[in-house]
Amino acid sequence: MTLTLALMVAAILTPQETELKAKLPDIFAKSAAHYRALDAAATPLAVSEKDLWEGREASRLQAPHGFKRATGKLDMRSIYWWTSGHYPGSLWYLYEATGDTTLRDRAVFWTERLAPNQTADTNHDVGFITYCSFGNARRLLKTDKYDAILCKTAETLASRYEPALGLIRSWGRIGDKKSFLVIPDNMMNLELLEFASKKSGDPRFDKIARSHATKTMANHFRDDGGTYHVLNYDQRPGFVGSVQEIRRGQGLSCRTAWSRGQSWAIYGYTMMYRETRDPAYLAFAQKVTDYAMNHPNMPEDGIPYWDFGAPGEERDSSAGSIMASGLLELADFVGGEKGAAYRAFAVRQMLSLASPAYFSEGDEIGHFLLKHGVGHKPGASEIDTPLDYGDYYFLEALLRFRNSVSKD
Numbered sequence: 001m002t003l004t005l006a007l008m009v010a011a012i013l014t015p016q017e018t019e020l021k022a023k024l025p026d027i028f029a030k031s032a033a034h035y036r037a038l039d040a041a042a043t044p045l046a047v048s049e050k051d052l053w054e055g056r057e058a059s060r061l062q063a064p065h066g067f068k069r070a071t072g073k074l075d076m077r078s079i080y081w082w083t084s085g086h087y088p089g090s091l092w093y094l095y096e097a098t099g100d101t102t103l104r105d106r107a108v109f110w111t112e113r114l115a116p117n118q119t120a121d122t123n124h125d126v127g128f129i130t131y132c133s134f135g136n137a138r139r140l141l142k143t144d145k146y147d148a149i150l151c152k153t154a155e156t157l158a159s160r161y162e163p164a165l166g167l168i169r170s171w172g173r174i175g176d177k178k179s180f181l182v183i184p185d186n187m188m189n190l191e192l193l194e195f196a197s198k199k200s201g202d203p204r205f206d207k208i209a210r211s212h213a214t215k216t217m218a219n220h221f222r223d224d225g226g227t228y229h230v231l232n233y234d235q236r237p238g239f240v241g242s243v244q245e246i247r248r249g250q251g252l253s254c255r256t257a258w259s260r261g262q263s264w265a266i267y268g269y270t271m272m273y274r275e276t277r278d279p280a281y282l283a284f285a286q287k288v289t290d291y292a293m294n295h296p297n298m299p300e301d302g303i304p305y306w307d308f309g310a311p312g313e314e315r316d317s318s319a320g321s322i323m324a325s326g327l328l329e330l331a332d333f334v335g336g337e338k339g340a341a342y343r344a345f346a347v348r349q350m351l352s353l354a355s356p357a358y359f360s361e362g363d364e365i366g367h368f369l370l371k372h373g374v375g376h377k378p379g380a381s382e383i384d385t386p387l388d389y390g391d392y393y394f395l396e397a398l399l400r401f402r403n404s405v406s407k408d
């Protein structure tokens with residue numbers, strides 16, 4: 001956002017923006033207190049610096065992921081699990097929000113444990129994992145010491161690109177001829193490729209990111225802008241690149257839109273517009289946003305049900321926080337009345353998430369911030385629970401908002 005626009009926005013806050021702005025110090029202080037307590041409960045494997053950097057203990061390393069309600073214990077997962085970058089990422093954002101250097105030091109600790117992901121080529125998630133952790137580390141520490149890890153990870157992610165299809169394989173083994181699975185979540189991992197392209201000067205990463213985003217735009221959404229979750233692309237001679245199969249994945253059905261997938265698309269196409277300035281991505285970001293914002297099943301508080309076809313069932317607070325963060329950026333790009341409507345919606349979502357309906361009190365969810373996330377309902381996994389990535393994008397949205405109002 002230009003300084004002029006930031007000043008304009010700051011000068012004419014709506015009543016809801018004024019309310020959120022006044023609440024920010026308290027939300028950040030409470031969030032930092034939660035994460036200090038959470039970190040005290042996390043028991044990392046003891047590993048020497050040498051073993052860590054040489055990747056010897058990689059298969060045993062874990063990162064905080066979630067909360068097990070049945071045991072009241074922290075859910076630690078392998079550093080190769082797709083969310084392992086969100087926990088250190090939240091610590092980075094809380095350091096940014098509060099200036100507390102103990103949070104910074106814990107962020108460094110958990111970030112550096114993720115280094116073995118730079119050569120992990122078994123799925124597309126290395127983008128999430130390394131850019132939320134090492135990406136924020138380089139930004140906030142103003143250091144280039146992690147750039148080699150980020151660029152190496154981009155190489156690894158690029159190895160999942162199939163030129164004949166123009167797509168990155170999200171799930172599955174490289175070279176598998178039976179299936180080629182792509183999900184809208186993959187849009188998020190293109191940010192790492194854009195970073196690596198600019199950093200290394202190698203246009204290949206940017207070309208891969210654009211090709212993947214453009215093919216996904218063409219195939220992964222219905223005419224109304226609602227997303228499918230999983231597409232299986234055909235690799236048979238004569239059919240290469242056509243859609244062979246649509247799978248429900250983490251959504252309710254192939255005819256409805258999985259809320260978090262829709263949020264990944266909102267955020268992902270906005271990010272691709274930021275990185276490339278291709279107007280097609282900006283137009284598409286608005287199309288997928290308008291689907292979500294104007295959906296008849298979108299609740300009044302702006303936090304979607306876990307699937308747009310499942311009104312009355314569980315909400316997914318992570319879909320709300322990812323969408324709010326994406327919308328704040330999109331609002332600035334779009335401007336005018338439409339941009340103001342996007343921003344107002346994001347502010348409504350953040351006020352809802354900061355309210356007792358979603359924001360946790362004490363240790364009710366192991367000191368994660370947001371209640372009521374849904375990981376994978378059809379898989380009977382993580383239903384109505386905190387999700388580390390929900391917290392991450394909530395904090396990111398609050399910081400984006402703070403930056404936009406901090407000039408008055």
Ligand code: GLY
Binds near residue numbers: 082185250260
């Ligand atoms: N990327 C996996 C998920 O959103 O659940």
